[in-house]
Amino acid sequence: MRKKKWLCGMLGAALILVSLGGCGKPAGQAGSGASAAVLSESGETAENGSAESVPEKTESVTGNSQNADPQTVSGSSEMAAEQTGSAQSAGQEPLTAESASQEAGPTEPAEKGITVALDPGHQAPDVDMSGQEPNAPGSSVMKTRATGGTSGTTTGVPEYQLNLDIALQVRDLLKAEGYTVVMTREDNETAISNAERATLANESGASVMVRIHANGSEDPGASGALALVGSSSNPYVGSLYGESSRLAEDVLSAYCSATGMADNGVITSDTMTGINWSTIPVMILEMGFMTNPTDDTNMEDPEFQKKMAEGIAQGIQNYFGR
Numbered sequence: 001m002r003k004k005k006w007l008c009g010m011l012g013a014a015l016i017l018v019s020l021g022g023c024g025k026p027a028g029q030a031g032s033g034a035s036a037a038v039l040s041e042s043g044e045t046a047e048n049g050s051a052e053s054v055p056e057k058t059e060s061v062t063g064n065s066q067n068a069d070p071q072t073v074s075g076s077s078e079m080a081a082e083q084t085g086s087a088q089s090a091g092q093e094p095l096t097a098e099s100a101s102q103e104a105g106p107t108e109p110a111e112k113g114i115t116v117a118l119d120p121g122h123q124a125p126d127v128d129m130s131g132q133e134p135n136a137p138g139s140s141v142m143k144t145r146a147t148g149g150t151s152g153t154t155t156g157v158p159e160y161q162l163n164l165d166i167a168l169q170v171r172d173l174l175k176a177e178g179y180t181v182v183m184t185r186e187d188n189e190t191a192i193s194n195a196e197r198a199t200l201a202n203e204s205g206a207s208v209m210v211r212i213h214a215n216g217s218e219d220p221g222a223s224g225a226l227a228l229v230g231s232s233s234n235p236y237v238g239s240l241y242g243e244s245s246r247l248a249e250d251v252l253s254a255y256c257s258a259t260g261m262a263d264n265g266v267i268t269s270d271t272m273t274g275i276n277w278s279t280i281p282v283m284i285l286e287m288g289f290m291t292n293p294t295d296d297t298n299m300e301d302p303e304f305q306k307k308m309a310e311g312i313a314q315g316i317q318n319y320f321g322r
């Protein structure tokens, strides 16, 4: 395993999109979620779109914010203990003062000891990713190393740029919370295949890999976000299904709450190279449809992008916080 030489076309993998070359839609494997239907990849999606979108999931994320007091209480008892201790020694009252001031000044985030891999999908078209690579370790199925992705039909912005813009913001937010973040690319010129992205994440010590993409459809009415994970029967990552699903649900839910994007659910797909090569919980977030004028325009709005990044970062934190 770990052969980086195999070209890989992972990206595309995920993108079994039938039409637009977009990356998003896994044709046919809609799996689990009830909402999967919403995706209608092929185009028959009249009901797809915006109708049921936004409101669906807004309640979930807010749940756990009320348990603040227990911490406060135990915190003060710890401080009392410290004070007692210091009384006996050479009079180091500063202990209490120090801990108080640390809590007050949020400058240096405490290291969490958790590494997260972020994978902004695709790359610039001048990077040659046309070679082939195995769709999974040991597989004879070959796929393009990486595909080009979709682009905004209204804004004209390419998907690889949007993916990178959001991933970099998520990186910064997670770092500010004390996470270690590994990026598969931080510019548009990096030639890294889908299998190589997974391998990089596997070997980085990351606990999870979040792959960031945007969707495309022949139907301009198709809108909203969805997440993709390998199924429980996937011969390569089936054992990761539980954790990958939990990660996907957390990220998708927080993302949709933060942005108001329609939540099209978590779907399974076993054809994506970048998932099949993973040895850690892995998901793809399809942030929205670049072929939908509203999604496309929103996703290029700086204020909206901020919410997108905050939602993704919050979802990742929710996953580790449970």
Ligand SMILES: [Zn+2]
Pocket: 011, 015, 022, 023, 024, 121, 122, 149, 150, 159, 212, 213, 214
């Ligand atoms: Zn994509």
